[in-house]
Amino acid sequence: MEQLDLNATAGIWTELIAEGRLDAVAEQAASLSRPDLVRTLERLPVTDRAVAFRLLAKDEAHAVFERFDDGLRAELFSSLRDDDVVRLFDALDPDDRVHLMDELPAGVTHRLLQRLSEEERELTAPILGYERGVIGRRMSTEYVRLHPGHSVGDALTLARRRGDDAETIYVLPVVDDSLVLVGVVGLRALFLAGSDALVADLMTAPISVSAHDEEEAAARRCVDAQVLAVPVVDREDRLVGILTFDDAVRIIQSAEDEDASRAGASEPLGRPYLSTPITRLVRSRAVWLFFLAISAALTVGVLDYFEDDLAQVVALASFIPLLIGTGGNTGSQAAVTITRALAVGDVRSRDIGRVLLREVRVGAVLGLTLGGIAFLVILGVSLFSASYTAPIGLTVGISMLAICVLAASAGGAIPCIAKSLRIDPAVMSTPFIATFVDATGLIVYFLVAKAILGI
Amino acid sequence: MEQLDLNATAGIWTELIAEGRLDAVAEQAASLSRPDLVRTLERLPVTDRAVAFRLLAKDEAHAVFERFDDGLRAELFSSLRDDDVVRLFDALDPDDRVHLMDELPAGVTHRLLQRLSEEERELTAPILGYERGVIGRRMSTEYVRLHPGHSVGDALTLARRRGDDAETIYVLPVVDDSLVLVGVVGLRALFLAGSDALVADLMTAPISVSAHDEEEAAARRCVDAQVLAVPVVDREDRLVGILTFDDAVRIIQSAEDEDASRAGASEPLGRPYLSTPITRLVRSRAVWLFFLAISAALTVGVLDYFEDDLAQVVALASFIPLLIGTGGNTGSQAAVTITRALAVGDVRSRDIGRVLLREVRVGAVLGLTLGGIAFLVILGVSLFSASYTAPIGLTVGISMLAICVLAASAGGAIPCIAKSLRIDPAVMSTPFIATFVDATGLIVYFLVAKAILGI
Numbered sequence: 001m002e003q004l005d006l007n008a009t010a011g012i013w014t015e016l017i018a019e020g021r022l023d024a025v026a027e028q029a030a031s032l033s034r035p036d037l038v039r040t041l042e043r044l045p046v047t048d049r050a051v052a053f054r055l056l057a058k059d060e061a062h063a064v065f066e067r068f069d070d071g072l073r074a075e076l077f078s079s080l081r082d083d084d085v086v087r088l089f090d091a092l093d094p095d096d097r098v099h100l101m102d103e104l105p106a107g108v109t110h111r112l113l114q115r116l117s118e119e120e121r122e123l124t125a126p127i128l129g130y131e132r133g134v135i136g137r138r139m140s141t142e143y144v145r146l147h148p149g150h151s152v153g154d155a156l157t158l159a160r161r162r163g164d165d166a167e168t169i170y171v172l173p174v175v176d177d178s179l180v181l182v183g184v185v186g187l188r189a190l191f192l193a194g195s196d197a198l199v200a201d202l203m204t205a206p207i208s209v210s211a212h213d214e215e216e217a218a219a220r221r222c223v224d225a226q227v228l229a230v231p232v233v234d235r236e237d238r239l240v241g242i243l244t245f246d247d248a249v250r251i252i253q254s255a256e257d258e259d260a261s262r263a264g265a266s267e268p269l270g271r272p273y274l275s276t277p278i279t280r281l282v283r284s285r286a287v288w289l290f291f292l293a294i295s296a297a298l299t300v301g302v303l304d305y306f307e308d309d310l311a312q313v314v315a316l317a318s319f320i321p322l323l324i325g326t327g328g329n330t331g332s333q334a335a336v337t338i339t340r341a342l343a344v345g346d347v348r349s350r351d352i353g354r355v356l357l358r359e360v361r362v363g364a365v366l367g368l369t370l371g372g373i374a375f376l377v378i379l380g381v382s383l384f385s386a387s388y389t390a391p392i393g394l395t396v397g398i399s400m401l402a403i404c405v406l407a408a409s410a411g412g413a414i415p416c417i418a419k420s421l422r423i424d425p426a427v428m429s430t431p432f433i434a435t436f437v438d439a440t441g442l443i444v445y446f447l448v449a450k451a452i453l454g455i
Numbered sequence: 456m457e458q459l460d461l462n463a464t465a466g467i468w469t470e471l472i473a474e475g476r477l478d479a480v481a482e483q484a485a486s487l488s489r490p491d492l493v494r495t496l497e498r499l500p501v502t503d504r505a506v507a508f509r510l511l512a513k514d515e516a517h518a519v520f521e522r523f524d525d526g527l528r529a530e531l532f533s534s535l536r537d538d539d540v541v542r543l544f545d546a547l548d549p550d551d552r553v554h555l556m557d558e559l560p561a562g563v564t565h566r567l568l569q570r571l572s573e574e575e576r577e578l579t580a581p582i583l584g585y586e587r588g589v590i591g592r593r594m595s596t597e598y599v600r601l602h603p604g605h606s607v608g609d610a611l612t613l614a615r616r617r618g619d620d621a622e623t624i625y626v627l628p629v630v631d632d633s634l635v636l637v638g639v640v641g642l643r644a645l646f647l648a649g650s651d652a653l654v655a656d657l658m659t660a661p662i663s664v665s666a667h668d669e670e671e672a673a674a675r676r677c678v679d680a681q682v683l684a685v686p687v688v689d690r691e692d693r694l695v696g697i698l699t700f701d702d703a704v705r706i707i708q709s710a711e712d713e714d715a716s717r718a719g720a721s722e723p724l725g726r727p728y729l730s731t732p733i734t735r736l737v738r739s740r741a742v743w744l745f746f747l748a749i750s751a752a753l754t755v756g757v758l759d760y761f762e763d764d765l766a767q768v769v770a771l772a773s774f775i776p777l778l779i780g781t782g783g784n785t786g787s788q789a790a791v792t793i794t795r796a797l798a799v800g801d802v803r804s805r806d807i808g809r810v811l812l813r814e815v816r817v818g819a820v821l822g823l824t825l826g827g828i829a830f831l832v833i834l835g836v837s838l839f840s841a842s843y844t845a846p847i848g849l850t851v852g853i854s855m856l857a858i859c860v861l862a863a864s865a866g867g868a869i870p871c872i873a874k875s876l877r878i879d880p881a882v883m884s885t886p887f888i889a890t891f892v893d894a895t896g897l898i899v900y901f902l903v904a905k906a907i908l909g910i
Contacts, residue, residue, distance in 0.1 A: 007806065035679060039800070067679075156646075163647050170625055170643075170683075187642070188625075191611075192618050224490060226701055228625075228683075246681060249704050256711060257795065263718060264791025265784055272801040273792060278813060282820045285788045292784050293825055299776035307842065310772055314765055317772040321754035321893050324776055328783075328889075329720050329747050333740045336719025337728060340712065345494070346727040351462065358733060365737045370748055387762065434783075438776050 004036050010043035017048050026055040034060075038067045042272045050079035062091045071271035074103035086115050093167065094123040095140045095247065102132060126240060135218035136211030138251060139232040139241030140167040146174045148182060148200035152193050159187065168244050171229035174203045179238045181206055181231050208233050211240050216255045219248035220345065259343065259426035263336065265292060295435040299324075302439055306446040309455045315387045316449055319396050320442070322374075327403040327441040328434040330366060334359050334411025335433050339425045342415055349420035352413060359412035360405055367404025371397040395452045399445040406444065407437045459491050465498035472503050481510040489515075493522045497727045504730075505534035517546045526726035529558040541570050548622065549578040550595045550702065557587060581695060590673035591666030593706060594687040594696030595622040601629045603637060603655035607648050614642065623699050626684035629658045634693045636661055636686050663688050666695050671710045674703035675800065714798065714881035718791060720747060750890040754779075757894055761901040764910045770842045771904055774851050775897070777829075782858040782896040783889040785821060789814050789866025790888050794880045797870055804875035807868060814867035815860055822859025826852040850907045854900040861899065862892045 009028070016025050029037055029052065041049050041064065053076060056064060065073065065088055077085055077100075089097060089112050097120075101109040113121065123141045130136030144162045146155050159169045172190070174183040183203030193202055208231045209218040222230045222243055230248075232241040254268075261268040265288040269276050303310070303320075310316055338355060341347035347355060378393030411433050415425035449455065464483070471480050484492055484507065496504050496519065508531060511519060520528065520543055532540055532555075544552060544567050552575075556564040568576065578596045585591030599617045601610050614624045627645070629638040638658030648657055662680045664673040666687050677685045677698055685703075687696040709723075716723040720743040724731050758765070758775075765771055793810060796802035802810060833848030866888050870880035904910065 005805070006803075007809065042801070160647055163643060169646075187646075188618060191624075191642075191646075192615055223701075223704065245700065245704075246678075249678065260715065260718070260791055260795050263715070264787045266788040266792060269792070273796040274802060274806065274809060278816050278820070281792075281813065281817045285785070285817070286821060286824070289781065289784055289788070289821055289825070293777070293781050296777045296780040299780070300773045303773040303776070304770075304842070307769055307773065311769045314762055314769070315759075317765055317775070318755045318758040318762065320772070320775055321758070321779055321897065322748065322751045324780075325751045325754070325890070325893060326744065326748050329744055330740070332719045333721040333744070336715055337721060337724070337736075340715050341728040346497070347729060348461075350460070351729065354462065354729060358729075358736065361733050362736045362740070365733070366741060366744060369741070370744070387759070435780070438780060442776065 004032075004040075006036065006039050006043055009040050013040070013044060013052060014048050017051050022051070022055055025052055029055060030057075034063060034067070038064055039272075042068070042072065042275045044275075046075060046079060050076060054080070054084065058087075062088065066092075066096065069271045070099065070103050071269070072275065073100050075271075077104060077108070086112065089115075090117055090120055093140060094120065094127055094142065095138055095167075097124055098127045098137060101128075102137075130211055133215060134211065135209055135213050135215045135232060135243060136240065138215050138247065139211065139243050140247070141241050142167045143231075143242040144169055144172055145239060146172050146185065146199050146203075148174055148176065148198070148203065150199045151195065152190050152197045152199070152202070153195040155185070155190055155199050156195070159190070167242060168229050171227065171231075171242070171244075173206065173231040173239050173242065174199055175239050181208055181233050181237055181239045184227075184231060186228075206231055209243060210235070215251050216343075218243065219251035219255075222248040223252060224345075255343075258424075259339070262424070262426040263339070265289065292435055295432075296438065298435075298439040299442055302442045302446075306442075309446060309450060312455050313392070313449070313453060315392060316395075316445075320445070323396070323399055323403055323445055324438045324441045326370060326400065327407040327437040330363060330404050331407035331411035331433040331437045334362070334408045335415055338412050338415045342419050342425050347416070349416045352416040352420075355412045355416060356409055359408040363405040363408030364401070366408070367401035370404065371400035374400055391452050395445075395449045398452070399441075399448045402444050402448070403437070403441045406440060407433070410436055459487075459495075461491065461494050461498055464491075464495050468495070468499060468507060469503050472506050477506070477510055480507055484511060489518060489522070493519055494727075497523070497527065497730045499730075501530060501534060505531060509535070509539060513542075517543065521547075521551065524726045525554065525558050526724070527730065528555050530726075532559060532563070541567065544570075545572060545575055548595060549575065549582055549597065550593055550622075552579055553582045553592060556583075557592075585666055588670060589666065590664055590668050590670045590687060590698060591695065593670050593702065594666065594698050595702070596696050597622045598686075598697040599624055599627055600694060601627050601640065601654050601658075603629055603631065603653070603658065605654040606650065607645050607652045607654070607657070608650040610640070610645055610654050611650070614645070622697060623684050626682065626686075626697070626699075628661065628686040628694050628697065629654055630694050636663055636688050636692055636694045639682075639686060641683075661686055664698060665690070670706055671798075673698065674706035674710075677703040678707060679800075710798075713879075714794070717879070717881040718794070720744065747890055750887075751893065753890075753894040754897055757897045757901075761897075764901060764905060767910050768847070768904070768908060770847060771850075771900075774854075775900070778851070778854055778858055778900055779893045779896045781825060781855065782862040782892040785818060785859050786862035786866035786888040786892045789817070789863045790870055793867050793870045797874050797880050802871070804871045807871040807875075810867045810871055811864055814863040818860040818863030819856070821863070822856035825859065826855035829855050846907050850900075850904045853907070854896075854903045857899050857903070858892070858896045861895060862888070865891055 013025050041052060044052060053061060126141050127137060142165055144159050144166050159172065163169045170187045172185050173181055174185060176182050184206040185199055185203040189202050207225045207227060209221055211232050211234055222245060229242050229244045231239055232243055234240050258268045267284040269284055338347060375393045375397030378388050378396060379390055382388045382390055414433055418425045468480050487495065496507060499507060508516060581596055582592060597620055599614050599621045614627065618624045625642045627640050628636055629640060631637050639661040640654055640658040644657050662682060663686045664676055666689055677700060684697050684699040686694055687698055689695050713723045722739040724739055793802060830848045830852030833843050833851060834845055837843045837845055869888055873880045
């Protein structure tokens with residue numbers, strides 16, 4: 001598959017726009033596939049992006065806008081003309097609309113809501129009633145609902161009539177007279193049944209989520225259940241919306257983006273890397289880096305405290321990066337595994353006892369092996385070098401064992417504790433653990449050294 | 456939502472099985488929701504899991520088996536009776552069957568294939584023709600294909616007749632007489648059109664993938680296109696299978712599992728944490744940890760080389776963990792961001808120049824700030840302590856700047872280089888970079904120290 005050079009294309013567009021040759025840009029844009037068009041637009045400077053975007057046909061503009069990341073959508077809104085904004089906002093699905101509103105200044109959203117058509121406003125209002133972070137805020141309100149008494153023929157007619165607007169007609173929730181959810185039926189089942197059969201006979205017990213459920217948990221339930229959509233109900237079990245599989249996947253993906261960023265100690269960008277300004281990249285990393293540097297300053301204090309011991313046996317310094325590096329690696333191995341297991345539900349926070357028991361054993365096996373190797377290598381070197389001695393080898397070996405056990409346990413326990421305190425485990429895990437292990441690892445190392453070397 | 460204590464349930468089952476009270480286990484199993492049942496089975500010891508599994512009703516057993524991770528499926532196979540295995544294997548979808556075969560010993564798969572029904576063997580054979588890692592190996596061969604000349608009525612009849620077996624009837628590929636893919640049509644479009652209309656009028660240009668495409672790339676294309684399924688074609692554009700949205704999501708999820716594990720320097724488990732034996736946990740981490748420890752041994756060499764300088768100014772040792780820790784963090788921040796951007800296609804490996812330009816600037820801003828702060832703090836402390844002096848402050852500050860620039864650039868460049876060499880960027884990124892930054896960072900630190908302190 002021949003890949004387009006997107007940077008070159010974006011560069012050409014910027015030049016064409018500067019020369020005022022908008023026709024040429026429009027022509028090139030029309031010749032690109034939609035994914036390539038989206039990625040080219042992403043690589044343009046902000047103002048050029050708005051100019052190029054306005055050149056797109058109405059439907060294409062709408063489809064392209066839907067594929068932009070949240071950050072880019074909000075940015076584009078602020079650089080488009082008012083009537084373009086109103087038109088785009090009205091064309092969005094209600095759930096996407098609310099999600100975008102969460103990125104815009106309150107003044108702007110208020111003004112936009114007022115200019116929304118009556119029908120769209122009614123579809124949007126229920127979603128706005130839920131706070132950010134729960135699935136009610138991300139559900140779709142455009143669905144086709146059935147009654148158990150409907151015949152298959154009725155149901156198919158209803159689906160056909162309302163099918164153009166609905167988010168999906170492949171999963172149809174069934175409600176009783178007071179709108180309480182009583183089942184779901186798939187279009188496939190309706191379609192394969194005789195037209196006289198009743199919905200009540202075909203429907204199955206619904207796997208539903210509560211509108212107040214945390215959004216990631218609800219999305220995972222939908223994906224785990226392997227259904228194309230799950231109904232969303234309120235506290236009285238009344239149907240209030242629907243969550244489709246693709247929206248669920250998008251929620252999970254963005255949660256995982258966040259987890260991946262935070263495991264690497266930076267905040268998620270919420271927009272493509274190459275169209276993120278340098279200042280924003282710096283900001284996404286600075287907070288974490290400064291926080292970690294302050295914790296790392298702890299290690300300066302620890303080493304300062306042991307400076308006299310270090311002056312006596314300078315060779316001890318040589319093993320500091322090896323020991324704390326291995327500790328950091330062991331800790332982050334455990335943390336990544338447990339954070340992931342917590343996210344997908346393989347482990348729950350109450351399993352902390354079992355996790356600790358396992359991690360202590362894993363850490364001990366790894367530490368014994370690595371520590372043993374380190375001891376033997378230093379013993380070998382001690383035959384040729386005066387700086388290294390068997391007691392130093394023993395010190396390093398024992399410290400390695402202790403640090404591995406400590407790091408694996410901390411890496412296993414901290415995510416569980418974070419989860420039970422309702423803090424995102426990904427935030428707490430890798431970088432935090434590395435820093436914790438650095439400081440405590442050094443203390444262990446010097447205490448072992450003092451005991452063995454008698455300094 | 457009340458959560459079941461899965462560990463307690465699993466414990467009770469183990470006791471009941473030991474006492475031979477299988478009826479009680481069967482009864483409890485029947486009362487659990489499917490997800491809870493799956494998780495309880497996962498937490499049982501291997502042999503108890505096989506016993507409990509055999510107690511399930513046939514359909515339930517099949518559904519539960521489909522939800523197990525690959526590792527667990529293979530393990531269960533080896534502890535079930537032969538006829539159970541044959542029955543389960545026959546009930547699997549062809550794509551799941553092949554995926555499982557990749558986990559089983561060659562002798563077993565050969566024997567199982569021979570006992571497969573004729574029909575299932577025919578559906579399985581095309582998938583087996585593709586090598587591991589390409590999407591042909593993961594596609595489904597159970598689809599309903601249409602002809603452009605079909606009327607909507609014909610098409611719906613065909614979908615209805617073959618609908619029970621097909622993986623999906625929501626996306627129907629359209630082929631010409633020589634089986635070349637010419638379009639796709641959604642059930643929804645068929646369903647909303649008049650029954651006299653022709654498939655040729657309703658079908659749209661297909662977004663397809665080649666059977667030889669790398670599996671993760673193909674899966675991302677399906678998810679990015681926001682369609683429920685994409686047709687899979689051979690090199691002559693003939694239809695050979697279909698990739699559904701949920702299978703695509705599963706492929707992406709398992710690729711991301713892998714990325715997350717490797718970013719944390721361990722191999723993916725391919726099974727739930729709590730049912731993974733300790734020895735397997737150790738193995739999943741040992742290779743990486745030993746590899747990293749060997750690279751970290753480089754730092755011992757570097758420090759040994761500078762031991763005389765260190766003996767002259769022992770205070771230099773105090774800043775080693777701070778400097779290399781910050782370098783490691785800066786590098787992994789960049790690496791995680793770029794690895795993710797490469798995975799989702801925001802950045803391509805040929806963008807390496809732009810990435811480097813950005814990372815040097817980000818690293819410089821972060822390094823100047825942190826280095827400046829470090830210099831000022833040490834300057835302040837030097838007023839009260841004889842160990843720390845202004846030149847040491849300058850050394851630490853300048854080293855911090857250099858290390859941050861170096862680490863951010865390495866973190867940005869290494870994933871791009873890995874990608875262009877067709878190595879998984881996640882494998883190369885975080886841990887590898889941390890170790891690289893440790894050794895080069897120390898060299899920078901001591902060279903700066905020698906220049907400024909004149910040692």
